[in-house]
Amino acid sequence: MIEIEMREVVDAGCCQDDAGRWYAAARMKSGEVCVSQRSFDTEDEVMEFLKHWTDTLTKPSALLPAPVAARKPPHGAPCNRCGVCCMVTLCELGQHLFKRAASPGPCPALVRDEAGDYGCDVVNNPQAYTQSVNVATYALRMAARTLIYAGNGCDARINGEPVNHAYHARCDAEDKKPAVIERRRRALKLWGMSGGSDDGLQRGGEADRSQA
Numbered sequence: 618m619i620e621i622e623m624r625e626v627v628d629a630g631c632c633q634d635d636a637g638r639w640y641a642a643a644r645m646k647s648g649e650v651c652v653s654q655r656s657f658d659t660e661d662e663v664m665e666f667l668k669h670w671t672d673t674l675t676k677p678s679a680l681l682p683a684p685v686a687a688r689k690p691p692h693g694a695p696c697n698r699c700g701v702c703c704m705v706t707l708c709e710l711g712q713h714l715f716k717r718a719a720s721p722g723p724c725p726a727l728v729r730d731e732a733g734d735y736g737c738d739v740v741n742n743p744q745a746y747t748q749s750v751n752v753a754t755y756a757l758r759m760a761a762r763t764l765i766y767a768g769n770g771c772d773a774r775i776n777g778e779p780v781n782h783a784y785h786a787r788c789d790a791e792d793k794k795p796a797v798i799e800r801r802r803r804a805l806k807l808w809g810m811s812g813g814s815d816d817g818l819q820r821g822g823e824a825d826r827s828q829a
Contacts, residue, residue, distance in 0.1 A: 626671045628643070629641065630642055631663040631667070632652065638658075639656065639658070640656055641657075641663050649780070653670060681704060688701075689773065691771065692772070692778055692779065692781040693771060693784025694770060694771050695770055696767075698736060700727060700735025703724045703735065704722050704727065706721075706722050707720070708724070709764065710739060710810070711724045711739075713808065714739065737761065739761045741758075743760075756807060757808070760808055761804075764801070764804050
């Protein structure tokens with residue numbers, strides 16, 4: 618078994634970009650600084666968000682089978698469906714659906730196919746996780762893929778794995794595109810999550826992509 622190290626938040630606050638949008642920021646014990654992918658209109662909204670967000674950054678130790686940990690691709694590399702990220706923590710969609718904190722994992726929706734690859738059952742069978750009978754299965758599936766960042770590459774880092782800064786830069790640039798912000802807003806709304814209202818545009822998840 619491989620033990621996944623804990624990451625600890627030592628300080629947290631808020632910051633503002635040139636456009637006047639507010640973001641949450643946290644400094645880790647390692648010296649790494651994490652900035653939320655979600656933006657806010659006011660500083661008060663950020664402070665309320667911080668009450669829960671820092672919990673998603675601080676990861677307790679977790680034990681994984683050595684072959685599973687060894688299969689994880691490098692940070693920023695294409696996803697190979699190793700399942701490590703969902704074994705250790707729950708994404709924002711998982712937290713919403715299962716009414717659980719981000720850690721500890723595994724996520725109840727983590728499933729394994731006959732080939733040994735892992736996947737998200739919310740994406741596979743979205744109607745089983747919602748009472749929105751009037752929403753098409755395809756729409757729910759695509760919204761779930763948006764919220765779990767399917768196809769964006771490996772955003773998990775374990776045991777001191779180096780940060781792929783070029784990957785972060787690409788993700789940040791993508792997240793700032795109006796079409797991406799709108800697609801995420803609609804996805805949040807379909808799944809009944811905070812940030813999905815017509816008057817509140819937010820980008821990114823509750824946990825920074827640099828999380829373990």
